[in-house]
Amino acid sequence: MGKVATMDFHVTSECSQECPYCWGPQDFETAVDTATALSILQKMRDSEVRRVVFTGGDPLQRADIAELIRAARDMGLEVALSTTGDKLTEEFLAATAGAIDLISLPLDGSTEEINAQTKKPGHFAAIMGALALLGRYPKVDVKLCTPVTRKNIDDVVNIAALIDRWARGVGNCVFYNVFQTFPRSMTPCRWDEWVVSDAEFERMAANIRAHGFRIQINFLTHAMLDRIYVMVFPDGSLVVPSGPDYRNLGRFLDISDLDAALERSDFAAFRHFAHSLGWGKRPTGPGLVPTLRSHLS
Ligand SMILES: C[S@@+](CC[C@H](N)C(=O)[O-])C[C@H]1O[C@@H](n2cnc3c(N)ncnc32)[C@H](O)[C@@H]1O
Numbered sequence: 492m493g494k495v496a497t498m499d500f501h502v503t504s505e506c507s508q509e510c511p512y513c514w515g516p517q518d519f520e521t522a523v524d525t526a527t528a529l530s531i532l533q534k535m536r537d538s539e540v541r542r543v544v545f546t547g548g549d550p551l552q553r554a555d556i557a558e559l560i561r562a563a564r565d566m567g568l569e570v571a572l573s574t575t576g577d578k579l580t581e582e583f584l585a586a587t588a589g590a591i592d593l594i595s596l597p598l599d600g601s602t603e604e605i606n607a608q609t610k611k612p613g614h615f616a617a618i619m620g621a622l623a624l625l626g627r628y629p630k631v632d633v634k635l636c637t638p639v640t641r642k643n644i645d646d647v648v649n650i651a652a653l654i655d656r657w658a659r660g661v662g663n664c665v666f667y668n669v670f671q672t673f674p675r676s677m678t679p680c681r682w683d684e685w686v687v688s689d690a691e692f693e694r695m696a697a698n699i700r701a702h703g704f705r706i707q708i709n710f711l712t713h714a715m716l717d718r719i720y721v722m723v724f725p726d727g728s729l730v731v732p733s734g735p736d737y738r739n740l741g742r743f744l745d746i747s748d749l750d751a752a753l754e755r756s757d758f759a760a761f762r763h764f765a766h767s768l769g770w771g772k773r774p775t776g777p778g779l780v781p782t783l784r785s786h787l788s
């Protein structure tokens with residue numbers, strides 16, 4: 492296996508939301524066309540990448556996303572979809588769920604009011620609708636994600652409780668990623684209004700751990716989140732974010748040796764690999780003892 496277990500393919504920067512902290516690509520007027528996107532997927536496969544995460548922006552803003560998902564699966568890649576959630580439909584799932592291993596959805600609050608501090612009105616209801624739909628596809632793993640900010644830090648325990656309740660009624664494997672909102676964005680942001688300190692994040696995490704929720708909760712600090720992502724941006728360039736910077740390594744399709752290119756950057760290969768194992772942990776029964784998927788061994 493190559494050094495890269497997982498690549499994030501930001502297939503568009505278009506999105507229905509305008510989260511003030513968004514670290515995704517912004518305002519790309521065009522994105523790679525279908526043929527180029529397929530070549531990028533094949534190159535990931537040839538580079539021994541195991542998993543592609545279709546992300547954005549919102550990948551469901553692309554008309555060809557179902558085709559890309561099915562092609563990635565046919566090439567033998569594991570497929571994750573990180574979507575804003577408000578465009579997830581029964582029709583889309585019926586056509587693609589068999590090719591998707593995991594769907595990731597953002598949730599910034601346990602109520603419409605709290606969620607709407609960073610998302611547009613109605614997003615909370617859209618996520619509740621998406622969860623109801625996903626419960627009908629138990630083979631698809633589901634991950635909820637919350638970037639923790641000064642606005643929602645006291646509510647994260649309630650979000651965990653909401654997800655835990657939902658998880659008890661469905662057959663899906665359910666994960667919850669709690670991010671310490673990372674101060675990186677392509678548009679200006681007043682980070683002091685949003686970012687929580689390491690100590691505040693750790694206190695919140697300790698409180699949530701003490702509740703003994705059954706779902707697997709991953710707490711991701713700034714130290715853990717930095718330099719672990721390998722991304723292809725909407726224009727087809729390879730990007731490894733580092734601190735506040737987006738390090739652009741050039742056009743992905745022009746890179747002959749991915750591992751060598753990454754060695755010249757400050758990509759944290761070991762932490763990347765450790766982080767990538769998180770998705771491979773699946774609950775095994777009432778005790779929810781995490782185990783690694785056999786294909787990781
Ligand atoms: C860039 S979004 C793209 C997919 C989709 N639009 C969404 O929001 O889930 C991917 C993930 O990054 C998270 N995220 C965005 N900005 C962040 C930041 N500054 N720090 C930590 N996580 C962030 C989002 O909550 C989401 O879970």
Ligand code: SF4
Nearest residue numbers: 506508510513515548
């Ligand atoms: S929903 Fe996702 S891509 Fe859209 S603005 Fe928010 S974090 Fe960024």
